[in-house]
Amino acid sequence: MYETTYHRAGSVADAASMMASAEDGKYLGGGQTLLPTMKQRLAAPTDLIDLAKIVDLHGISEAGGAVVIGAATTHAEVASSAVINSKLPGLATLAGGIGDPAVRHKGTIGGSIANNDPAADYPSALVALGATVKTNKRELAAEDFFTGMFETALEDDEIVTSVSFPVPAKSAYSKYPNPASRYAMAGVFVAKGADDSVKVAVTGAGQDGVFRVGEMESALSSNWSPEAVAGISVSSDNLLSDIHGSAAYRANLVTVMAKRAVAAAG
């Protein structure tokens, strides 16, 4: 790892002003992506601004038909939260399946979505549930937030402060993890909103990151059952193809994971 200067921010405003005076700073969430990247010398920020101790970025609360999760909330906290398990069971499953216990104790929802790894789990949940990302500057709909592989609408100095999820009628996530890394080879999040609208979002498979499958959404709108999606396959044209699996293999996984997710949602 190259040299860097560590700062611990006490508040969001504090973090933003530390960033303003840094030459080439980066925010540090749980460090479960950024530190491995720095160890490989693929990133070399002059300053690290640690957000983990900012009290306002922590916690899970429910109000007005939505569940709000602070950006510095860890995957382990989301997975074990009573509110999430009762209102957003798909999200609890998703968070409980990220990496391993030690990664879940440090990694945060804010860090995961800011990173937008095409194989990360959270983006699928945000898109399928129609979540809103709040930052220190504005609010963004999930679909406007994720803009491509490792790309988001965030400006360099912008801080994700929380994510707000409307409580759905049903939700579930099913992922086929890469046996070595545990990242998604394909992960499908299905949600039926309180207004009966259906969304299906896929992670791990797309070249540009998370995407929705309209055909599955309309099939599920008229018939919410695993059989409704069994015959629908996504085109392999824009899917990832690597040593772990070809685009055609991933396309098949998308259908299988979609079936399993609908079955799990009940």
Next chain:
Amino acid sequence: MMSKVTMRLNGKTVSADVEDRTLLVHFIRETQGLTGTHVGCDTSQCGACVVHVDGKAVKSCTMLAAQADGSDVLTVEGLANGDELHPVQAAFRENHGLQCGFCTPGMIMTAVDMIERHGAKLDEKTIRHELEGNICRCTGYHNIVKAIKAASDQMAGMKTATE
């Protein structure tokens, strides 16, 4: 940048001036001379470096010492009570839960954490799922799972006995 890092390490307050980029595992091994915590990979995947920070299992190779400033850190050296091994350590010995021993400190710290979180009396499926982040090149895992199961059963017994 150099900064002063202070933490409770196995119950003792320790302090040192280290470069900000110092990983927690290097602070523990090199600055403090506790070499029970191992480094087995460069990719945050093997779990040989697992320690507890403020009661939670984390990979000390994927955390800066500076992030742990002010925290309570427990390593494998802090588990035994004098000469008396922690039940998880004893169970690894009794069940041949190790061969070369390289992964063992991380396995044990992960096991203690999983028993604390799930309560004692773990089933095999939970143990295997919870070991996702710990790699062993020798044992084939069966005896590690057996050891953790034995320890968690025994700790359940100890809990009932004290109630």
